[in-house]
Amino acid sequence: MTKHTTSHVRRRNRRFLAAMTAMVALLALPMVGCGDLLEVVDPDIVTPENLEDDLGLTTLRNGAVSNFQQAWSANQAGDNIVVFSGLMTDEWFHSGTFPTRQEVDRRELQVENTTLDGLFFRLQRARADLERGAIRIERAVPDPNADARIPELQAYAGFTYIAFGENFCNGVPFSETLDSILFGDPLTNVEMFNRAVALFDAALAHGAVDSDIANMARVGKGRALLNLDQAGAAATAVAAVPDDFVFYNWHSNTAARARNGIYHLNPEAGRWSVADNLGANGLPFRSAMDPRVPWADVGIGFDSETPLYQFMGYTSREDSYPLATGVEARLIEAEADLQAGGANLVTILNGLRQNFATTGPLLYPENPLTGALADTLDPGSATAREDLLFYERAFWLYGTGHRLGDLRRLIRQYGRGSETVFPTGAYHKSGSYGVDVNIPVPQPEENNPNFQQCLDRNP
Numbered sequence: 001m002t003k004h005t006t007s008h009v010r011r012r013n014r015r016f017l018a019a020m021t022a023m024v025a026l027l028a029l030p031m032v033g034c035g036d037l038l039e040v041v042d043p044d045i046v047t048p049e050n051l052e053d054d055l056g057l058t059t060l061r062n063g064a065v066s067n068f069q070q071a072w073s074a075n076q077a078g079d080n081i082v083v084f085s086g087l088m089t090d091e092w093f094h095s096g097t098f099p100t101r102q103e104v105d106r107r108e109l110q111v112e113n114t115t116l117d118g119l120f121f122r123l124q125r126a127r128a129d130l131e132r133g134a135i136r137i138e139r140a141v142p143d144p145n146a147d148a149r150i151p152e153l154q155a156y157a158g159f160t161y162i163a164f165g166e167n168f169c170n171g172v173p174f175s176e177t178l179d180s181i182l183f184g185d186p187l188t189n190v191e192m193f194n195r196a197v198a199l200f201d202a203a204l205a206h207g208a209v210d211s212d213i214a215n216m217a218r219v220g221k222g223r224a225l226l227n228l229d230q231a232g233a234a235a236t237a238v239a240a241v242p243d244d245f246v247f248y249n250w251h252s253n254t255a256a257r258a259r260n261g262i263y264h265l266n267p268e269a270g271r272w273s274v275a276d277n278l279g280a281n282g283l284p285f286r287s288a289m290d291p292r293v294p295w296a297d298v299g300i301g302f303d304s305e306t307p308l309y310q311f312m313g314y315t316s317r318e319d320s321y322p323l324a325t326g327v328e329a330r331l332i333e334a335e336a337d338l339q340a341g342g343a344n345l346v347t348i349l350n351g352l353r354q355n356f357a358t359t360g361p362l363l364y365p366e367n368p369l370t371g372a373l374a375d376t377l378d379p380g381s382a383t384a385r386e387d388l389l390f391y392e393r394a395f396w397l398y399g400t401g402h403r404l405g406d407l408r409r410l411i412r413q414y415g416r417g418s419e420t421v422f423p424t425g426a427y428h429k430s431g432s433y434g435v436d437v438n439i440p441v442p443q444p445e446e447n448n449p450n451f452q453q454c455l456d457r458n459p
Contacts, residue, residue, distance in 0.1 A: 057137050061149045064129035068156045069249045069258070071122040072163070072401070073321040076256035076264045078118045082321075082401035083265050083272060085167045088439070089403040090282030090423050091394075095301025095308055096271030106427050108434035111453065117442040127160035128177060148213070151206035155217040158199035159323070162224055165192035166405030169438045171455030173448050183448045186455055189227070196224040215240070216247040219324035222332040227405060229413050235336035238329035243355060245326040246362045253317045260321065262399060263314035270302035274309040279423020279433055283394050291360065291371030292395040306428070311399055313364040322363045327352060327396050334389055342378075342385045349392050350375045386414055408437055411459040418459065 073082045079101070086092050087104045094105035100115035109116060134153040138144040164172050171186035187195070200221035203209055209217070218241050225234035251260040265272045274295045276286035285293050286309060294312035301308040313319075334348040352359070353373035361368030379388055393406055410416040424433050437459045445451055 052140050054141075057140055057149070060129075060133045060136060061153065064126070064133040064153055065156060066258070067122070067126040067129050068160065069251070071119075071126040072159070072323070073249045073261055074251050074258055075122070075261045076259040076317070078122065079115055079265070080261040081119065081123055081163045081167060082399065083262055084115075084119050085401055085404040085439070086399060087272060088436070089407055090275055090278040091285065091399060091403050092266075092272045093275045093278055093306070093428060094271070095273040095303055095306035096269070097303050098271070101271065102429065106431070106434050107422065107436040109436050109440055111440050111443040113442065116439065117444055120442050120445070123160060123163055124174070127157060127164075127174070130154075130157035130160065132177065145207040148208040148210055151203035151209035151217070152213050154199045154203040154206070155213050155220060158196040158203070158217065158220050158224070161192045161196035161199065162220060162227070162405075163401070165189045165196065165224070165227060166402075166408070167439050169440055169454035169457050171451075171453070172441055173445065173451045175448060183450050185450045188455065193224045193227045197221055197228075200224065212247060215242070215245050215326075216324045219245075219247075219328055219332075222329065226332060226335060227409065231332075231336040231339045235333045238332050241326050241329035243326040243330065244359055244362055245324075245329070246322050246365075247324040248320040248365075249323050250320050251318050259317040260314055260319045262311070262321070263317060263319060266314070267298055267308070267310040268317070270300070270308050273301055273306060274311050276309075279427075280425050281419075281421055282423050283391065285395075285398065288395075290395050291356070291369055291373065293398045294367075294369065313367055313369070313399065315367050319364065319366045322400060325359075325363065327359055327363070328402075331389075331393050331396060334392075338385055338389050342382070345385055345389065346376060346378045349388070352392070352396070386410075404438070408459040411437065 071080060073080050083092070084104060087094065087101065088107060088109075092105075094102050098115065100113045103109050103113055104115075130153045134150050134157070137147055137149050137153070141147050144150060168189075170188045172192065173186045174184040176182040176184065200217040203217040204214055204221075218238050222234040222238035225231070225237060252258040262272075266274070274286055274293070275282055277284050286295055296310045296312055298308050298310045300306065330348060330352050334345055337344045337348060353375060356369070356371070356373045360370065363369060376388065376392075379385060390406055390410060394403060397403070407421045410421045411418050418435065418437050422433070422437065427433050436457065438457060440454055440457070441451070446453070
């Protein structure tokens with residue numbers, strides 16, 4: 001049955017985009033006597049004391065959400081997790097010149113990779129600010145159970161643990177800095193997903209959670225449970241999410257850190273290009289001519305030699321990004337059905353296809369997806385049904401940061417070999433693809449006395 005909602009567009013984040021990247025403090029230095037010249041004014045833009053009133057707490061909330069958006073899908077000045085992880089799969093191929101990005105594309109990542117270093121820091125900063133923000137607000141307000149900012153920050157924080165669990169190796173440490181620095185111990189991928197589930201559960205149980213955050217948390221919880229190989233529980237988690245629900249990351253042209261990072265690195269800077277049948281195992285993202293992955297030939301990439309193909313879901317720095325959707329909820333239900341025998345798998349997938357005229361335009365509201373999707377057929381065997389499901393996930397969720405996690409799940413939960421799902425063989429800029437199936441923790445984290453390196457690099 002088709003489920004609908006009238007609150008699929010979350011617009012309130014737009015209001016703080018212009019302000020969230022330009023907070024300025026006005027400092028005054030009194031000039032009464034010579035001794036006053038030696039007085040030092042605390043230069044902090046926001047001191048702990050300033051965070052106790054509602055304006056300060058709102059500033060804390062805005063900064064934390066801004067940091068999440070920068071780490072996830074924004075940022076002209078550096079890579080975000082969506083583009084970085086997608087480059088490691090068959091979604092994108094490298095059309096730039098940075099050797100640190102070529103390492104990602106070739107699946108030969110070094111812990112000294114400086115691009116990885118910046119990515120890891122931004123994601124950790126967002127995670128810490130979101131968790132710390134929720135705790136500080138809970139401590140400061142008279143009625144925490146009535147403050148909607150708390151479940152919002154908890155839900156966003158849950159997504160940061162999903163990003164670490166889906167993309168990074170076993171053994172990521174998470175340090176805490178609420179009152180003092182507490183160096184964290186390495187967590188396994190399973191422990192990261194369990195932390196995500198706990199945060200989503202906390203958000204859903206909060207008395208002030210609104211419907212948008214609740215549905216965002218439901219999709220996030222379902223996604224985490226899929227990664228824990230609990231497809232039935234994942235389907236239960238997303239059951240109430242409407243088909244036409246979309247929760248966006250909003251982007252802005254006010255500052256480099258707020259701009260749509262996928263648009264910037266793909267057509268604007270020419271560093272990423274839409275792939276097609278990449279490395280023997282890659283899917284036909286261009287040649288399938290599927291309306292879920294609209295693309296255009298826009299010339300030559302930044303390296304002056306690689307063809308540049310633009311993903312047309314984004315055509316400006318301000319375009320929004322679909323973080324959590326009803327489409328993903330139905331795909332989660334489809335996977336649960338697959339694992340239960342697949343009796344309704346094709347019915348669920350065709351329901352999504354038949355509803356494309358409604359849901360397609362919602363995924364990229366500034367550049368609505370158009371066209372039609374014909375029904376698919378039951379391919380007959382269990383393995384072929386797995387292929388069908390992950391094909392449908394790849395096209396519905398193209399460029400949204402799901403693909404690396406999906407390829408790892410195909411290995412971990414469905415028994416596929418890594419060289420049967422990842423691009424392999426000859427690499428388009430000479431040499432061959434490597435064997436990495438996840439992202440290592442960068443070398444600077446070795447300053448943490450509790451951390452040496454990944455516990456393992458297994459999928």
